[in-house]
Amino acid sequence: MDEVIFLEVLEADEVHARHRLDRFPATVGRGYSNDVILDDPKVSASHLLIERTEDGRLMLRDTGSTNGTFRVEPWARLAELELTDDARVAVGDTVLRFRGRSHVVEDTRVTAIPVAPQVRPFERPFAFPVVLAVTVLTYLLREYLTNYQKTDWGSLALAVVAPVFVCFVWSGLWSVASKVARRVFHFGAHGAIGSLGLLGLLVIPLLIGVITYSLGLGAWVRWLYLATYLGWMGFILFWHLRYVTRTEPQRLITVLGLVLVCFGALTQADSLLGEEDFSSTIDFDRTLLPPAFQWVPSKPVDTFFEDTQKLQEDVDKLAKEKS
Amino acid sequence: MLTLLLLAALAQAPVPAADALPGDPPDAGTPAVVPPLPVATLPPATHELFERLKGRVAQVRIIERRSGTRSSIGSAFFVSTEGHALTNYHVISDIVHHPEDYTAELVREGKESESIPVRVVDVDVVHDLAVIQQDAPVTDWFELAPKEPPQGTRLYAMGNPHDLGTTIVEGTYNGLVQDALYDKVHFSGAINPGMSGGPTVTSDGRVVGVNVSTMGNQLGFLVPVVHARELVERAREVKESSPSALLAVVGSQLLDNQQRITERLLAAPLPTQKLGDYHVPGRWSPFLKCWGDTPHEPENPYTITSYQCSSEEDIYLSGAHRTGVVAYDHAYVSSDQLGSLRFASLYEATFSNDPGGVDATKEDVTNFRCRVEFVKVGGIPTRTALCLRAYKKFPGLYDLALRAATLNASTSGVQTSLTLAGFSADNARAIARRYLEALAWTK
Numbered sequence: 046m047d048e049v050i051f052l053e054v055l056e057a058d059e060v061h062a063r064h065r066l067d068r069f070p071a072t073v074g075r076g077y078s079n080d081v082i083l084d085d086p087k088v089s090a091s092h093l094l095i096e097r098t099e100d101g102r103l104m105l106r107d108t109g110s111t112n113g114t115f116r117v118e119p120w121a122r123l124a125e126l127e128l129t130d131d132a133r134v135a136v137g138d139t140v141l142r143f144r145g146r147s148h149v150v151e152d153t154r155v156t157a158i159p160v161a162p163q164v165r166p167f168e169r170p171f172a173f174p175v176v177l178a179v180t181v182l183t184y185l186l187r188e189y190l191t192n193y194q195k196t197d198w199g200s201l202a203l204a205v206v207a208p209v210f211v212c213f214v215w216s217g218l219w220s221v222a223s224k225v226a227r228r229v230f231h232f233g234a235h236g237a238i239g240s241l242g243l244l245g246l247l248v249i250p251l252l253i254g255v256i257t258y259s260l261g262l263g264a265w266v267r268w269l270y271l272a273t274y275l276g277w278m279g280f281i282l283f284w285h286l287r288y289v290t291r292t293e294p295q296r297l298i299t300v301l302g303l304v305l306v307c308f309g310a311l312t313q314a315d316s317l318l319g320e321e322d323f324s325s326t327i328d329f330d331r332t333l334l335p336p337a338f339q340w341v342p343s344k345p346v347d348t349f350f351e352d353t354q355k356l357q358e359d360v361d362k363l364a365k366e367k368s
Numbered sequence: 369m370l371t372l373l374l375l376a377a378l379a380q381a382p383v384p385a386a387d388a389l390p391g392d393p394p395d396a397g398t399p400a401v402v403p404p405l406p407v408a409t410l411p412p413a414t415h416e417l418f419e420r421l422k423g424r425v426a427q428v429r430i431i432e433r434r435s436g437t438r439s440s441i442g443s444a445f446f447v448s449t450e451g452h453a454l455t456n457y458h459v460i461s462d463i464v465h466h467p468e469d470y471t472a473e474l475v476r477e478g479k480e481s482e483s484i485p486v487r488v489v490d491v492d493v494v495h496d497l498a499v500i501q502q503d504a505p506v507t508d509w510f511e512l513a514p515k516e517p518p519q520g521t522r523l524y525a526m527g528n529p530h531d532l533g534t535t536i537v538e539g540t541y542n543g544l545v546q547d548a549l550y551d552k553v554h555f556s557g558a559i560n561p562g563m564s565g566g567p568t569v570t571s572d573g574r575v576v577g578v579n580v581s582t583m584g585n586q587l588g589f590l591v592p593v594v595h596a597r598e599l600v601e602r603a604r605e606v607k608e609s610s611p612s613a614l615l616a617v618v619g620s621q622l623l624d625n626q627q628r629i630t631e632r633l634l635a636a637p638l639p640t641q642k643l644g645d646y647h648v649p650g651r652w653s654p655f656l657k658c659w660g661d662t663p664h665e666p667e668n669p670y671t672i673t674s675y676q677c678s679s680e681e682d683i684y685l686s687g688a689h690r691t692g693v694v695a696y697d698h699a700y701v702s703s704d705q706l707g708s709l710r711f712a713s714l715y716e717a718t719f720s721n722d723p724g725g726v727d728a729t730k731e732d733v734t735n736f737r738c739r740v741e742f743v744k745v746g747g748i749p750t751r752t753a754l755c756l757r758a759y760k761k762f763p764g765l766y767d768l769a770l771r772a773a774t775l776n777a778s779t780s781g782v783q784t785s786l787t788l789a790g791f792s793a794d795n796a797r798a799i800a801r802r803y804l805e806a807l808a809w810t811k
Contacts, residue, residue: 193714323730329738329753333716335708335778343744357793360758363734
C-alpha cells in the first residue's frame with residue numbers, strides 16, 4: 046500500500062466522510078484519543094489500529110472491541126486484516142473503505158451539450174413580469190368581455206388578483222423544490238413558466254372554442270381539447286422540472302409523456318368504458334359569437350333535418366342497450 | 369299547477385290540494401260558488417243522495433308488496449254488476465309500471481277490515497282513466513249519464529279526501545274547459561287529494577264526470593263521462609289482461625294521441641308574431657296559451673322580450689314522468705350599449721338558459737342526443753340545435769327539443785326554443801321543421 050491512504054466512511058456507497066492517514070500507527074474509535082473518531086454508538090472507544098509492518102504492508106487490527114470488526118465481502122469476523130486497495134470493513138453500523146493514492150478513478154463523464162450554456166428563455170431579464178402582465182391583461186379582457194351587466198369592479202379586481210396570487214403560490218412551490226434539489230430558487234424562471242401556463246389555461250379553450258364554432262367542427266373536438274391540454278401541461282411541467290432535476294431532457298420528455306398519457310386515459314375512463322350518467326338536460330355547444338365569426342356557409346333547412354335522422358338511430362340504440 | 373288528486377302516503381300533509389295557482393288573483397269577483405253548508409242544514413236531497421250512493425263508492429289502496437301496506441290511495445266507483453269500477457289512471461299507474469311491486473285493493477265504507485283485491489283491466493292514459501275489476505259481482509252500481517248536463521247544474525262529487533272517509537261535496541257544472549288539449553270538465557267545487565277517481569253525479573245519481581284534479585279555490589276538474597263510457601264498454605270486452613299488455617295499451621294510446629295532435633297542428637296555418645325585427649311562431653292552435661313580457665331593469669344595458677306558448681297540460685304517465693306536451697318560447701335580445709363581443713356573451717348566456725323540461729327519470733327515457741349546425745332559415749343564418757331522446761318503455765315515442773338563435777345582426781337577435789314531449793320522431797321533426805321555417809326577419 047501507499048505511504049498515504051484514505052479512510053472513507055460510507056453510507057450506502059456514498060462517501061460520508063474522508064480521512065487522510067499518513068502517519069502510522071493510526072487509531073480509529075469513538076473516543077477522542079483516536080486519530081479518526083466515529084460517532085457510532087456501537088463502535089468501541091478504542092476500536093481499530095492501523096500500523097505499518099516492517100516489510101511495508103499495512104495491517105488493520107481490532108484492539109479488543111466489544112462488537113468486533115467484520116470483513117464485508119465475504120462477511121466474516123476478523124481480528125486483523127492486511128489492507129489492500131478498496132478494502133472494506135464494518136465496525137458497528139459503519140462501513141469503512143480504504144483507498145490508496147494509486148486508486149484509479151472512472152473516466153470523466155462526457156456532457157450531452159458540448160457548447161456554451163445558452164440563456165434559457167425563461168431566465169431572460171423581466172421574463173416573469175412581462176409574461177405575468179400579459180396573463181393578467183388577458184384575464185382582465187376576458188372578464189370585461191364576458192360581463193354584459195353593469196361594470197362590476199369587484200370581479201374586475203378579482204380578475205387581476207386571482208392570477209397573480211395563483212402564479213406566486215405556484216412558482217413559490219416550484220422554487221422551493223428547486224432550492225431543495227439544486228440549491229438555487231430560480232423564482233423568476235418558475236414565475237414566468239407558471240404565468241405562461243395560466244395564460245394557456247384561458248387561451249386554449251377560447252381559441253379551440255372559436256375555431257370549433259367558426260368552422261362548425263364536430264364532436265371530435267373534445268379529443269383536440271384533451272390533446273392540447275395534455276400537451277400544454279407537458280410543456281409547462283417539462284420546463285419546471287428542468288429547473289428542479291438534472292435529468293437529461295430526452296429522458297424527462299419520455300417520462301412526462303408516459304405520465305400524461307396515463308393521466309389523460311384516466312380522465313377519459315368513464316367515456317371510454319361507455320359509462321354515461323343520466324341527465325335530463327340538453328347537452329350541446331352553446332357558443333354564440335358575432336356574425337363575423339361564422340366562416341362556413343349555413344346549411345339549408347332540408348339538409349339539417351336530414352342530418353338529424355341519425356339522432357333517432359342513436360337514441361334508439363341507447364334505449365335498447367339500457368333496458 | 370294542476371294538483372292531481374292522488375294521495376301519496378309520503379305527501380299526506382293536508383295542504384297540497386289547497387295550493388293556490390301562483391300568480392292567480394283570488395276569485396273575489398265570483399261569489400257564484402255555493403258555500404259549503406253545515407251538515408245539519410243539508411237539504412234532504414243531498415243527504416238522501418249520499419245514503420243511496422255511498423255503497424257504490426270505494427277507496428282504492430295501492431299496496432306495496434314488500435312493506436305490505438298502502439303506498440297511496442284514491443277513490444273508485446262501481447259501474448257494472450261484474451265488479452268493474454272506474455278510477456283514475458294516475459291512481460293505479462304504479463301497477464301498470466311495476467306490477468311486481470304493487471297490488472291494488474278496494475275498501476268500502478264501513479267495511480274497513482274487508483279489503484277486496486282488484487286487477488287493472490284497461491286504461492285510457494290520455495284522459496287519465498282506468499277500469500279495475502273485483503271478482504265478486506256487485507249489486508249496487510252507478511249509471512253513467514247519457515249526455516252532458518247544462519252549465520250551472522248542481523252536481524255532487526264523491527270520494528275519500530285525505531283518507532277522511534267517504535264524503536259528498538256540492539258544486540256546479542261549468543262545461544268543458546275551452547280550448548283544452550285534453551277534454552276536461554270544469555267543476556266549481558272543492559275536490560281534494562284522495563278523491564281522485566271518485567264520481568261526480570247529478571241529483572238523480574247519474575255520473576257526469578270522474579274527479580281528476582284541482583287548481584285550488586274550488587276550481588276542480590273532471591274527466592267527461594263520454595270518455596268513461598267508451599272505456600267501460602271497451603273494458604267489458606277485455607277477457608284477460610296482463611301488466612305488460614297494459615303497458616303496450618298505454619304506448620298505443622300515446623301514439624294515437626300524438627298523431628291526433630300532429631295532424632291538428634300541421635293542418636292549421638302557423639300564424640306569426642312580431643318580436644323586435646323578427647317574425648316568430650305565434651299561437652299555432654287554440655289549445656296553446658301564450659304570454660309575453662319585457663322585464664324593465666334600467667340598470668341592464670340590454671333588453672330581453674320574451675314570448676311563450678304552452679299547452680299548459682300534460683299526460684300523467686307515472687309519478688316522475690309526464691308527456692304529451694307542446695311548448696315553445698322566444699326571446700328577443702337587443703342592446704344599444706354593448707359591443708358585439710359583449711353582446712355575444714349575453715346572447716350565449718340566454719341561449720344556455722333552458723326552459724324547464726318535461727319530468728322524466730332514468731328508467732323512462734334515454735339521455736338527449738343533439739346536433740347543432742349553422743342553418744339558413746328564411747334567408748338568415750341561425751345557430752340551430754335539435755335534440756332527441758327516446759322513451760324506454762314505449763318504443764316509437766320521443767321527446768324533441770329545438771333551439772335556434774338568429775345570427776344576422778351583431779347586437780340583436782331572437783332565440784327560440786321548442787319542446788315536444790311524447791311524439792313519434794317523424795311527427796316531431798315535421799312539427800319542428802314547420803316551426804323553424806316560420807322564423808323570419810322583417811327588414
